[in-house]
Amino acid sequence: MKKISMRFVVCAIVASLFILMVCPIANAAAGLTAGIAEIDITPPVGYRLSGYFIERQSTGVHDPLKAKALVLREGDVTAAFVVCDVIGLPRSVSDPARTLVAARTGIPAANIVITGTHTHTGPLYYGTLRNYFHEQAVAKNGKDACEAVDYPAQLIEKIGQVVSKAAKSTSPVILEAAAADQDPSLSFNRRFHMKDGSVRFNPGQKNPDIVRVAGPIDPQVGIVLLKAPEDRKLKACLTVFALHLDTTGGTLYSADYPFYLEKTLRASLGSDLMSFFGTGTCGDVNHIDVTVEERRKAEEIGELLAKTVIGQVPKARPVEPAPLAVKSRTVQALKHQYSEEQKAQAAKDVALVGTGKLPFLEEVESCKIVDLARYPGTMVPLEVQAFRLGRDLAVVTLPGEVFVEFGLAIKKASPFKTTLVVELANDVPAYIPTRKAFGEGSYETVNSRIQPGGGELMVDAAIEILKELAR
Numbered sequence: 001m002k003k004i005s006m007r008f009v010v011c012a013i014v015a016s017l018f019i020l021m022v023c024p025i026a027n028a029a030a031g032l033t034a035g036i037a038e039i040d041i042t043p044p045v046g047y048r049l050s051g052y053f054i055e056r057q058s059t060g061v062h063d064p065l066k067a068k069a070l071v072l073r074e075g076d077v078t079a080a081f082v083v084c085d086v087i088g089l090p091r092s093v094s095d096p097a098r099t100l101v102a103a104r105t106g107i108p109a110a111n112i113v114i115t116g117t118h119t120h121t122g123p124l125y126y127g128t129l130r131n132y133f134h135e136q137a138v139a140k141n142g143k144d145a146c147e148a149v150d151y152p153a154q155l156i157e158k159i160g161q162v163v164s165k166a167a168k169s170t171s172p173v174i175l176e177a178a179a180a181d182q183d184p185s186l187s188f189n190r191r192f193h194m195k196d197g198s199v200r201f202n203p204g205q206k207n208p209d210i211v212r213v214a215g216p217i218d219p220q221v222g223i224v225l226l227k228a229p230e231d232r233k234l235k236a237c238l239t240v241f242a243l244h245l246d247t248t249g250g251t252l253y254s255a256d257y258p259f260y261l262e263k264t265l266r267a268s269l270g271s272d273l274m275s276f277f278g279t280g281t282c283g284d285v286n287h288i289d290v291t292v293e294e295r296r297k298a299e300e301i302g303e304l305l306a307k308t309v310i311g312q313v314p315k316a317r318p319v320e321p322a323p324l325a326v327k328s329r330t331v332q333a334l335k336h337q338y339s340e341e342q343k344a345q346a347a348k349d350v351a352l353v354g355t356g357k358l359p360f361l362e363e364v365e366s367c368k369i370v371d372l373a374r375y376p377g378t379m380v381p382l383e384v385q386a387f388r389l390g391r392d393l394a395v396v397t398l399p400g401e402v403f404v405e406f407g408l409a410i411k412k413a414s415p416f417k418t419t420l421v422v423e424l425a426n427d428v429p430a431y432i433p434t435r436k437a438f439g440e441g442s443y444e445t446v447n448s449r450i451q452p453g454g455g456e457l458m459v460d461a462a463i464e465i466l467k468e469l470a471r
Contacts, residue, residue: 031074031075031321031323032072032073032074032172032173032174032175032321032324033072033073033074033170033171033172033173034070034071034072034073034170034171034173034226034235034236035069035070035071035073035165035166035167035168035169035170035171036068036069036070036071036166036169036226036235036236036274037068037069037162037163037165037166037169038066038067038068038069038162038274039066039067039158039161039162039165040064040065040066040158041065041066041067041084041085041086041154041155041158042061042064042065042253043058043065043123043125043149043151043154043253044148044149045058045059045060045061045253046058046145046146046148047123047124047125047146047147047148047149047151048123048124048125048130048133048146048147049120049121049122049123049124049251049253050086050087050120050122050123050124050125051087051119051120051121051122051124051246052120053129053353053354053360053363053364053367054353054354055129055133055354056251057146057251058121058123058251058252058253059251059252060251060252060253061252061253062121062248062250062252062253062254063253063254063255063259064253064255065084065085065086065119065122065123065253065254065255066084066085066255067082067083067084067085067155067158067159067162068082068083068084068162068274068276069081069082069159069162069163069165069166070082070166070226070236070238070276071105071107071163071166071167071170072324072387072389073167073170073324074323074324075323075324077111077323077324077325077326078105078106078107078108078111078167078324079107079111079112079324079326079387080101080105080107080111080112080113080163080166080167081113081115081238081276081387081395082097082112082113082114082115082159082162082163083115083117083276083277083278084114084115084116084117084155084159085116085117085119085122085255085256085258086116086117086119086122086123086125086155087116087118087119087120087122087123087124087428088116088118088424088427088428089114089115089116089155089424089426089427089428090126090127090374090427090428091426091427092126092152092374093126093152093155093156094114094426094427096156097114097155097156097159097160098112098114098426100156100157100159100160101159101160101163101164104160104163104164105163105164105167107163107167110326110328110385111326112163113385113387113397113422113425113426114159114425114426115278115279115397115422115423115424115425115426116279116424116428117245117255117256117258117277117279117424118244118245118246118279118401118423118424119245119248119254119255119256119258120245120246120248120249120256121248121249121250121251121252121253121254121255121256122253122255123151125151125152125155126152127367127371128350128367128368128370128371129350129353129367132350132351132353133146134146134147171228172228172229173226173227173228173229173235174226174227174228174229174232174318174319175224175225175226175227175318175319175389175390175393176224176225176227176316176317176318176319177222177223177224177225177316177317177319177390177392177393177418178223178225178312178313178315178316178317179220179221179222179223179312179418180220180221180223180308180311180312181219181220181221182219182220182221182241182304182305182308183304183308184217184219185289186219186243186287186296186301186304186305187217187218187219187241187242187243187282187285187286187287188213188217188285188286188287188288188289188290189213189214189215189216189217189284189285189404190202190244190284190285190286190288191213191214191215191284191437191440191442191444192210192211192212192213192214192290193210193211193212193213193214194209194210194211195209195210195211196209198441198442199214199437199440199441199442200442201284201442201443201444202286202288202443203290204290205288205289205290205291205292205293205295206290206291206292206293207290210290214284214437214440215284215403215404215405215437216404216405216408217242217285217404218242218280218281218282218285218404218407218408220241220242220411221239221240221241221305221308221309221312222238222239222240222241222278222280222418222419222420223237223238223239223240223309223312223316224237224238224319224389224393224395224420225237225313225316226238233270234269234270234273234313235273235274236273236274236275236276237265237269237273237274237275237276237309238276238277238278238395238420239261239275239276239277239278239305239309240277240278240279240280240395240420240421240422241277241279241280241305242279242280242281242282242285242404242407243257243279243280243282243285243286243287243301244282244285244286244287245257245258245279246286246287247287247295247296247297247298247301248297248298254298256298257298257299257301257302257305258275258277258302259298259302260298260299260301260302260303260306261275261277261302261303261305261306261309262274262275262277262302263302264302264303264306264307264310265306265309265310268306268310269310269313278395278420278422279422279423279424280404280407280420280421280422280423281398281402281403281404281405281406281407281408281421281423282401282402282404282423283400283401283402283403283404283423283431283432283433283444284403284404284433284437284444285404287301319389319390319391319392319393320390320391320392321390321391322388322390322391323388324387324388324389325387325388325469326385326386326387326388327385327386327465327468327469328383328384328385328386328465329383329384329461329464329465330381330382330383330384331381331382331384331454331457331458331460331461332379332380332381332382332457333379333380333381333382333429333450333451333453333454333457334378334379334380334450334451334453334454335372335375335378335379335380335449335450335451336368336369336372336448336449336450336451337378338369338372342369343369343370345366346365346366346367346369346370347370349362349363349366350366350367350370352366353366353367360443361443361446364443364446364447365446365447368430368446368447368448368449371430371449372449375429375449380429380449380450380454381427382398382399382400382427382429382432382450382454382457382458383399383425383426383427384396384397384398384458384461384462384465385397385425385426386462386465386466386469388416388469388470392416392417392418393416393417393418393419394414394416394418394419394420394466394469394470395419395420395421395422396410396414396419396420396421396422396462396466397421397422397423397425397426398421398422398423398425398432398458398462399423399424399425399426399427399428399429399432400423400424400427400428400429400430400431400432401423401424401428401430401431401432401444402421402423402432402455402458403431403432403433403434403437403444403455405434406421406432406434406455406456406458406459407421407423409459410459410462410463410466413463413466414463414466415466415467415470416466416469416470419466421462429448429449429450430447430448430449431444431445431447431448432448432450432454432455432458433445433448433452433455434455434456435452435453435455435456438451438452439452
């Protein structure tokens with residue numbers, strides 16, 4: 001009787017271990033929970049629009065701008081991922097927003113990331129040009145009619161609200177991941193070697209002086225699916241792709257192509273699906289094919305991306321569980337230095353931006369010199385975060401408009417099978433070019449707040465913390 005009993009016990013143990021090995025997700029589902037929520041962050045019509053070196057006001061709403069929050073919780077670790085349909089979020093907004101979220105939810109500020117999608121049809125609510133236009137309006141009219149609301153304060157409060165709502169609605173989830181290369185005709189490196197020996201950004205379509213492209217693209221679409229464990233219903237999808245959000249134009253508020261991505265996903269995968277879009281490292285990547293005269297529109301881009309995502313849903317693999325974890329590191333990059341005389345001249349030249357009286361790159365540099373005042377001292381802090389979502393899945397977030405080479409380098413060196421890299425997180429120190437690009441020059445390097453080497457420091461930090469999370 002004892003032998004039979006012992007055999008029974010041994011068999012039961014072996015069976016249990018087998019179940020744990022072959023069904024890790026079922027084991028993890030009891031621990032990992034997620035909450036999702038969204039909120040409208042569209043300013044009143046008439047607010048200034050961002051994206052270009054001219055003043056322009058919104059004239060209506062094509063589609064509402066939103067802030068979307070994903071809160072993940074496992075054990076005593078909670079993290080929040082927020083995506084906002086804005087050009088970016090300076091630290092003057094992200095810092096108080098993270099503090100507010102932490103106070104309301106208990107999520108540590110270091111475990112919160114707030115990203116901007118970089119839509120060029122969202123509000124101009126910070127920066128040198130906003131400040132100049134605002135001050136001129138007040139000086140002339142006693143008030144700024146374009147700013148009927150305090151948008152930065154409103155955005156901070158709404159981020160607090162949406163994360164709080166997501167944190168209160170968590171339920172068990174399982175994660176699946178996939179990655180696939182997008183049609184290469186969708187994104188293009190926008191920097192080119194020219195016949196005169198220079199490197200230019202966006203030199204024009206069908207330009208006969210183009211010799212060759214100056215950099216790569218990242219064709220990979222990274223996908224994370226959040227599903228209910230009981231019925232495998234798809235609740236949310238995170239898509240990461242490296243392509244500039246400047247495909248809409250006009251003066252109507254719009255989230256750009258991620259709006260059409262979500263619209264198409266919902267039509268195929270469920271009307272209540274929430275689509276999170278993370279802008280990949282695309283500081284030097286856009287949608288312009290210089291070999292032809294046509295350009296793809298936002299709707300077509302969003303639909304093509306959605307087609308790729310939909311095709312990967314049945315192929316997505318279960319994410320092998322590992323405890324949710326977040327690590328961050330801040331590196332200090334040297335900022336560009338200018339003399340007091342240069343600063344004074346730049347302050348005067350800002351008034352000429354958009355008038356045609358200054359060469360474009362001088363407009364850009366004038367705005368940059370004035371904007372550098374928001375970073376005291378000689379350094380620009382660059383916060384790098386990494387989120388371990390599973391044993392084989394991690395998300396890295398970086399500040400600024402990061403050159404694509406850096407995202408590729410992080411993914412190549414990452415110990416995780418799937419690593420998603422998202423830019424414009426927690427701050428917007430403009431462009432983060434490579435050392436090579438700084439040597440070549442052109443718009444992105446002139447517009448960068450940091451000196452050569454800062455981007456490479458971010459990559460090193462990201463790889464370090466990824467390796468720490470993989471141990």
